[in-house]
């Protein structure tokens with residue numbers, strides 16, 4: 001379909017003065033689902049008064065997602081308010097950079113994320129998972145109930161910090177724990193605020209963010225300076241970033257710090273959310289949980305899980321993917337278009353703010369039967385192959401897809417192997433509302449009862 005034969009994008013009806021702002025503020029994921037049901041695969045939200053306010057184009061179909069992230073990805077840029085806030089607080093690393101800067105960074109960083117390299121972190125991932133399983137012994141003895149989200153955030157942060165900083169992990173961990181939530185909260189408040197003020201303005205949110213930023217930059221810069229002073233190359237992730245060469249070029253110390261912060265930002269809350277909802281769903285479906293446990297016992301037995309086990313832990317991986325379908329850690333993905341385009345027969349103009357929503361696409365009734373049911377069988381290799389490539393894309397897609405996908409899947413499967421083997425999980429009944437912070441996360445604690453299996 002061409003621009004001349006395409007139809008205008010339907011506008012979702014909203015309040016007289018504020019448009020869809022109240023609905024999006026109240027619950028934008030639910031508002032998206034309703035808009036999809038009532039108005040189709042591509043819709044427009046008006047925020048504030050027509051002509052004066054802002055418009056957001058929301059995209060709910062795999063074919064349109066393919067166009068934006070795959071086929072014509074260069075026409076859809078990361079020039080969005082959200083990414084600009086991330087740039088302001090942690091710097092312009094691989095997640096936010098564009099054009100030549102992104103190409104240069106990717107050349108240095110890609111070799112650190114090959115399957116072989118990432119598999120070499122499996123031992124640290126298993127050690128941290130086993131440590132958590134041991135810590136749980138005391139709570140389990142008291143018939144314990146845990147907030148599984150709190151536990152998974154602790155686990156994934158420990159894993160990523162240990163892999164990034166090696167022996168320096170204990171020095172950075174407390175700083176990351178105190179600074180990151182402040183920076184995340186400020187990026188979100190600023191990204192959605194109706195009035196935009198530079199980060200240098202001394203508002204309370206900005207002042208808190210700048211203090212946290214100084215603390216975090218200081219801790220990273222001090223470790224980098226010590227590494228240079230010692231003259232010893234370490235084989236942790238930071239050591240490899242410092243040693244990385246492309247011809248005569250190397251990353252500057254500031255660029256190294258920016259990448260490290262991106263891996264911390266993109267790499268722990270996302271996996272924590274994936275693990276939290278996998279355990280929650282397993283805790284609601286005892287028969288599926290038992291099948292996962294039987295597989296882990298058959299493949300791993302009593303030893304520590306390894307990267308080589310991942311291929312054999314296929315049902316465990318299917319359960320994880322199904323949880324990520326229902327609770328994608330990045331439930332929406334923003335871009336700004338640079339060209340007039342036609343998405344699913346609708347006109348989307350150049351300069352449009354576009355939000356693609358895996359949250360909705362992962363529940364699209366044309367691609368998923370009974371979409372709200374938890375059913376790992378959807379991810380058998382045959383059924384995966386038969387499905388549209390963009391019907392499930394929690395890691396994004398195309399050239400800007402997640403570089404940490406294998407890292408995250410490996411750490412999740414290893415964590416599940418340790419925890420589901422050693423404990424039986426029962427989720428307490430009740431709704432768990434979610435919110436979108438930088439990533440999707442539960443709004444309330446996620447209580448799970450654990451009982452040792454041996």
Ligand code: HEM
Pocket residue numbers: 094095096106262263266267268270271274328329330333334394395396397399400401402403404405407408
């Ligand atoms: C469940 C876990 C994860 C999910 C769901 C996830 C999701 C995503 C998504 C959707 C994108 C694309 C964003 C966009 O197109 O705007 C992305 C990019 C990225 N992710 Fe992840 N991620 C996860 C884990 C990780 C981990 C563990 C790391 C690093 C250790 C990581 C590092 C990155 C980086 C650096 C990018 C930018 C890549 C580029 O643009 O070249 N992520 N991630």
